[in-house]
Amino acid sequence: MNEPLDGSALSQYFLLPTDASEAPVTGIWAERRRLASIMRTVIEHLTVADTPESELREAADTLQHLAAQLGAHPRRRKRDDIADTATPMDKHALIDFSPLIGLSNPISPPLELTLDGNTLRGRLRFGTAYEGPPGCAHGGCIAAVFDELLGYAQSLTSLPGMTGTLTIRYRVPTPLHTELHCEARVQRISGRKIFCVGRLYAGETLCAEADGVFLASR
């Protein structure tokens, strides 16, 4: 299969995320996401606020209590969430704990994805926890965004695979606390190799570009 994919070929694999974008998320997933969102805010405050020692101690004690409380429950059965809730009613059920796009994972920025024809578009904002050079995003975090973005784009084909090679060209420093947008698409498929390209922008400024080769499973 060497021909490039067109938008319709891609979109048939994108039913969950696009069709369900307006569906309300309630119950346990809504609470997981709310908790993750508050944890993101805590992380941001921890990294920027000049908090007195006594308040840090108090916050750590509170979180220690919370960690013990949450840790007292049995682990979910592996992939329980997918089997039970991967329906168009919950667009993120497949991916809610992803480190990049998972709304139930506090370490995700999160990166928000939409499909536009044959282009996968993303939006995100890096907080201080993702700082590399002063005021700028860490290069490794940018690479992770591209891995997810290009990885997601190729996962929408009929032969998804794993990242083999990811090459990033960092053009200019990527600012923190700034609305960023990115895009990726499958460029071509050759045998088991899926070639993808992507770009990351701050406004009109191209911050970084990526090329990825993904290897479909045998």
Ligand SMILES: CCCCCCCCCCCC(=O)SCCNC(=O)CCNC(=O)[C@H](O)C(C)(C)COP(=O)(O)OP(=O)(O)OC[C@H]1O[C@@H](n2cnc3c(N)ncnc32)[C@H](O)[C@@H]1OP(=O)(O)O
């Ligand atoms: C809706 C749900 C959304 C879900 C959306 C979720 C998106 C998440 C995206 C995250 C993606 C990841 O992070 S994945 C995690 C990071 N990646 C990994 O851990 C992969 C680790 N590496 C591997 O498992 C392996 O090395 C593979 C699978 C990449 C390749 O092994 P293999 O399958 O045995 O390959 P092999 O037969 O030797 O070679 C086949 C052909 O590919 C070439 N090839 C082999 N390795 C590579 C390579 N690394 N980069 C380039 N090309 C390679 C060979 O030269 C050969 O070309 P020729 O001679 O045929 O021309």
